Amino acid sequence: MSLKYAVLAALLEGEASGYELSKIFDVSLANFWPATPQQLYRELERLAGDGLIAARTVPQERRPTKRLFSLTEAGREQLGVFAAEPTRRPTAVRDEFLIKMQAMDGVDPAAVRALLEERRAWALGKLARYERVRERLLDGRTEEEHLREADRVGPYLTLAAGITFERENARWCERVLTVLDGRRAPMGPAGQPLG
Amino acid sequence: MSLKYAVLAALLEGEASGYELSKIFDVSLANFWPATPQQLYRELERLAGDGLIAARTVPQERRPTKRLFSLTEAGREQLGVFAAEPTRRPTAVRDEFLIKMQAMDGVDPAAVRALLEERRAWALGKLARYERVRERLLDGRTEEEHLREADRVGPYLTLAAGITFERENARWCERVLTVLDGRRAPMGPAGQPLG
DNA sequence: CACACCTATTCAAATAGTTCAGTAATAGCG
DNA sequence: CGCTATTACTGAACTATTTGAATAGGTGTG
Incomplete structure (x- = not known):
């Protein structure tokens, strides 16, 4: 359903091939709408069939031929309508890791750690990648300047949401590690280790 | 795949019917693994078939008969193995709303607001519900006491993750509203409104 | 020069998740 | 008495997503 609009929104940045889109989805849109290359190619086919995007074939010198897609007026319009409508579906987070954490209290503490x-580590890595995208988006301006003056602020703001998300993820892990320390070596009433 | 383990983890709290599980998923597990009642009933059938949970039928006086499910030793063991394994799948967030925000810069600002x-409002409502679950879990103890002494801390910690998530969600919305204010009434170099 | 990885895409199959509808009984409201 | 909501569950159809493999040339590393 929404993959359609995620693709249209990604094409607001300009013309892109399926392959390029799959890279864009990897680094930034995966933050709120993950999609595999296969999903993207199928969706692009469908959108082109519906006239919401236009495709042109670009033969390349030393690379396989690629097809570049761009928004049509109809596509831009449908995206605008979608973006102004009330949100139908609430956020869905699927996190295998948190299932493990829900069940952590029966598991070898070393494995949990x-x-x-x-x-x-994974959250910090993603954070670093997001920060690089952020620098590129800001392009020398300060955040305030960018948010006041840029043509588009949507991409920056969704990226900022992703940055907060990963930062809080890392912080949560650190906190839980501290909690586990406290349970391994319980403290007496005066704060000194017991046993 | 992981729904299986989400259900087993939910049953760590004790025996529950499909209906009761669907309520549990609604208020707390939906935080990291949403599931509809239909999914749950199907999964419970499968888990019972595999001997990971045991079912017993409980006829009720003034309610339809229900089936209560509880973990078997095999189920507890498989959950333990799963919870100690490295995480296969990274977190996947699906958020229609953020797609709209990505495309916000071509849309009537009033609609975006x-x-x-x-x-x-939705995030704050969810936050309030989480806080109530939190009070129930703490049951009079302070957070520190609970985290040091409770038999199980997994449920509290995943709940804390959900609370942070929704708090940051609400904060993000507030920040974007401020940004939109700043763009409606751009400031001059000395900080006074222009126009 | 062998090997792995990158660009660029497509096909088929399997698994997971959503939607819609329905059954059936009780409770509470005006 | 009819309406709506809650408890409790089932079935079928549909859509979405994941996985695995295949094709095919190019680029970089040891």
Whole structure:
């Protein structure tokens, strides 16, 4: 349903091939609407069939031929209508890791710690990638300047949401690691370790 | 895939019917693994078939007969194995609203503001419900006491993650509303409104 | 020069998730 | 008494998503 509009929104940045889109989805849109390359190619086919995007074939010198897609007026219009409508579906988070954490209290603490460290590292890695995208978007301007003056602020603001999300993810892991420390070595009433 | 383990993790709290599980998923597990009642009933059937949960039929006086499910030893064990394994799938967020926000810069600002207000109200409502679950979990203890001494801390910690998530959601909406204000009435170099 | 990885796309099959509808009984409201 | 809501569950059809594999040339590394 919404993949359609996610693709149209991605094409607001300009013409792109299926492959390029799959990269864009990887680094920024995956934040709120993940999609595999296969999904994208199918959706692009459908959107082109419906006249919401236009395709042109570009033969390349030393690369396979690619097809570049761009928004049509009809596509831009449908996206505008969608974006002004009330949101139908609430946010859905699917996180296998948090299922494991829900069940953590029956599991070897060392294994839990390993999971937490891994997740934390992953969140910090994603954060670093987001920060690079952010620098590119700001392009030398300060955040305030950009938010006041840029033509488009949507991409920056959704990216900021992703940055907060990953930062809080990392912080959560750190907090849980601290909690586990406190449970491994319980404290007496005066704060000194027991046992 | 993971719905299986989400159901097993939910049954760590004790015996429950499909209907009761659907309520549990609504208020707390939906935070990281949403599931409709239909999905749950199907999954419970499968888990019972595989011997990971045990079902018993409980005829009721003034209600339809219900089936109560509880973890078997096999189920508890498989959940333990799953929870100690490295996480396969990264977090997937699907958020129609953020697609709209990505495309906000071509849309009537009044409509965007309405979406933001709606989302903010929704996040604050969810936050309030989470806080009530939190009070129930703490049951008079302070957070520190609970995290040090409780038998299980998993449910509290995943709930805390949900609380942070919704709080940041609401804050994001407030920030974007402020940004939109700044763009409606751009400031001059000395900080006074222009026009 | 072998090997892995990148660009660029397509096809088929399997799994997961959503939607709509329905059954059936009780409770509470005006 | 009719209306709506709640408890409790089932079935079928549909849509969306994931996975695996295949094709095919190019680029970089040791």
